[in-house]
Amino acid sequence: MSHPVKGCGIGLRFQHIDTIVDSNQPIPWLEILTDNYLLPGSVQQDYLFEIAEHYPLTFHGVGMSLGSTDPLDTEYVSRVKALVERVNPAWVSDHLCWTSAHGVVTHDLIPLPYTEETIRHVSQRISQVQDSLERRLVIENVSSYLQYQQSAMSEWDFLCAVVEAADCDILLDVNNIYVSACNHDFDPLAYLNAIPVQRVREIHLAGYEDRGTHLLDTHGYPVSDAVWALYAQAIQRFGAVPTLIEWDNNVPELPVLLAEAAKAAEVQARVLA
Amino acid sequence: MSLPELQHHFITAIFNRDQRDAAALLVKSHGKLDAAQRVGIYRNSVHGILWQYLESLYPVCQQLLGAEFFEAASDCYVDQQPPTRPFLAEYGAGFADFLAAHPALQQMLWIADVARLEWARHQAWNAVNQAAADFSQLANVDAAQQARLVLVLPASAQLLTSAYAIHQVWLAHQPEDSPEKVALEQLELHQTQRVLVWRAGRRLHQVLLDEATWAFLTAIQQANRLPDLAERFQAQLPALLMTAVQRGWILSFTVL
Ligand SMILES: [Fe+2]
Numbered sequence: 001m002s003h004p005v006k007g008c009g010i011g012l013r014f015q016h017i018d019t020i021v022d023s024n025q026p027i028p029w030l031e032i033l034t035d036n037y038l039l040p041g042s043v044q045q046d047y048l049f050e051i052a053e054h055y056p057l058t059f060h061g062v063g064m065s066l067g068s069t070d071p072l073d074t075e076y077v078s079r080v081k082a083l084v085e086r087v088n089p090a091w092v093s094d095h096l097c098w099t100s101a102h103g104v105v106t107h108d109l110i111p112l113p114y115t116e117e118t119i120r121h122v123s124q125r126i127s128q129v130q131d132s133l134e135r136r137l138v139i140e141n142v143s144s145y146l147q148y149q150q151s152a153m154s155e156w157d158f159l160c161a162v163v164e165a166a167d168c169d170i171l172l173d174v175n176n177i178y179v180s181a182c183n184h185d186f187d188p189l190a191y192l193n194a195i196p197v198q199r200v201r202e203i204h205l206a207g208y209e210d211r212g213t214h215l216l217d218t219h220g221y222p223v224s225d226a227v228w229a230l231y232a233q234a235i236q237r238f239g240a241v242p243t244l245i246e247w248d249n250n251v252p253e254l255p256v257l258l259a260e261a262a263k264a265a266e267v268q269a270r271v272l273a
Numbered sequence: 274m275s276l277p278e279l280q281h282h283f284i285t286a287i288f289n290r291d292q293r294d295a296a297a298l299l300v301k302s303h304g305k306l307d308a309a310q311r312v313g314i315y316r317n318s319v320h321g322i323l324w325q326y327l328e329s330l331y332p333v334c335q336q337l338l339g340a341e342f343f344e345a346a347s348d349c350y351v352d353q354q355p356p357t358r359p360f361l362a363e364y365g366a367g368f369a370d371f372l373a374a375h376p377a378l379q380q381m382l383w384i385a386d387v388a389r390l391e392w393a394r395h396q397a398w399n400a401v402n403q404a405a406a407d408f409s410q411l412a413n414v415d416a417a418q419q420a421r422l423v424l425v426l427p428a429s430a431q432l433l434t435s436a437y438a439i440h441q442v443w444l445a446h447q448p449e450d451s452p453e454k455v456a457l458e459q460l461e462l463h464q465t466q467r468v469l470v471w472r473a474g475r476r477l478h479q480v481l482l483d484e485a486t487w488a489f490l491t492a493i494q495q496a497n498r499l500p501d502l503a504e505r506f507q508a509q510l511p512a513l514l515m516t517a518v519q520r521g522w523i524l525s526f527t528v529l
Contacts, residue, residue, distance in 0.1 A: 035359065035361060039362060041401035042399055042402065043398065043472065044399075046475070063360075069276050073358075076359045100359065101281065104288065104355045105359055106322075106355075107359075108318050108322055110283065112276075113276070113299075117275070121276060145314040145315065147301045148279070149298075149299055149300065150299070212305075
């Protein structure tokens with residue numbers, strides 16, 4: 001059965017699995033990186049099934065490659081589907097980007113050019129995945145470090161057009177908005193204000209690294225003050241949206257992650273009071 | 274330019290440093306970075322992700338080669354053999370052969386064998402879960418069935434042999450508090466070692482095998498029938514069989 005996802009959770013990381021399995025932690029919900037659990041019958045799935053009995057879960061993947069012009073990887077989609085049917089997460093998300101092309105897989109999130117052609121292509125792919133999974137998909141905005149010459153609209157107009165055409169939901173990564181806004185010199189509030197409120201299912205928060213020439217979305221630091229401020233504005237607009245702390249590099253002890261999630265819950269309580 | 278063409282230029286630049294300029298033509302220069310530098314961020318990011326992954330797979334090789342050499346080797350390997358599947362855990366199988374062919378490592382071929390051991394551990398960890406063996410039915414097998422009886426190793430079982438002391442080299446690079454820790458200076462590198470890696474539940478095991486046990490388990494892996502095993506191992510068979518069953522090296526049996 002699926003537990004409802006509410007409040008502020010954390011991304012499940014290998015370092016913490018034993019602690020989380022062995023002791024009942026006060027965690028509102030957990031998000032798994034779907035790609036790490038796609039080996040059928042593996043010990044990883046074994047852990048996941050155990051965790052699913054105790055915590056509400058969401059699935060977050062990188063391998064769908066929604067923006068790729070290669071054929072959809074049906075083996076990947078069917079493995080995700082089998083796991084979704086077994087665990088029944090609250091929802092399934094992936095990114096508005098491409099990760100593979102011409103038979104090569106980067107395992108990284110590469111932005112798309114914002115054009116009408118891309119809107120048609122990616123929304124069709126999202127629909128195809130939604131039909132296969134028999135579920136709505138939730139798609140996330142990525143951080144970016146470049147703008148294509150041929151892009152003909154803003155990132156938020158592109159995102160809105162895609163979700164409208166595919167009729168899917170949004171995972172709004174507030175840190176990614178901030179990182180891209182700094183890297184490409186746009187107003188992050190203009191981004192927030194363009195997003196349709198009813199489609200936002202989840203918010204991500206993470207820490208970036210300032211490289212001097214650009215901000216890099218490393219998920220290796222605490223959430224920055226500027227991103228906390230933007231998050232408060234997001235909560236003002238979108239309400240008490242379930243929020244997740246992502247931390248992938250220099251992963252700290254579990255209490256540090258939980259304190260970060262508690263901080264997000266405090267921001268929600270303060271803004272919505 | 275169409276989306277497939279754009280992705281082609283970009284993916285080529287990510288896995289070939291010399292192709293950056295063609296992709297840079299697609300990208301705006303602005304702020305503190307020009308277009309080529311922006312493409313470079315993505316090349317570095319992809320290589321960084323895959324290097325971190327290879328480092329997690331090959332931690333002992335990383336220690337043996339040093340962080341700098343390992344990163345350069347990883348960079349080169351990723352360009353030569355980029356991932357082709359979305360399942361990251363499948364990536365890196367060819368790293369041992371890549372090291373064995375590396376010009377700088379021709380006097381240190383044992384490092385490639387250590388990489389094979391680390392890949393075997395990765396394979397064993399990712400193998401399917403299987404129910405514990407039940408040998409009580411073995412008593413009901415009649416003589417005719419015995420002639421067609423085949424023993425089965427766990428799906429996680431990985432048998433390796435090397436002309437070098439790979440098991441001890443591996444142990445020498447475990448944390449200080451690990452029980453079987455060996456000092457690298459004390460081991461004799463040039464000795465044939467036969468190693469079995471397997472997974473039992475949520476634990477990975479790695480043991481050194483003697484020649485007879487290694488031959489016995491290899492024969493089982495090759496689906497030799499019981500009479501063939503009896504003929505080959507003669508009086509040794511009962512003891513070999515008992516140890517293998519007790520240690521969990523034999524998962525089950527089938528009658529063909
Ligand atoms: Fe995110």
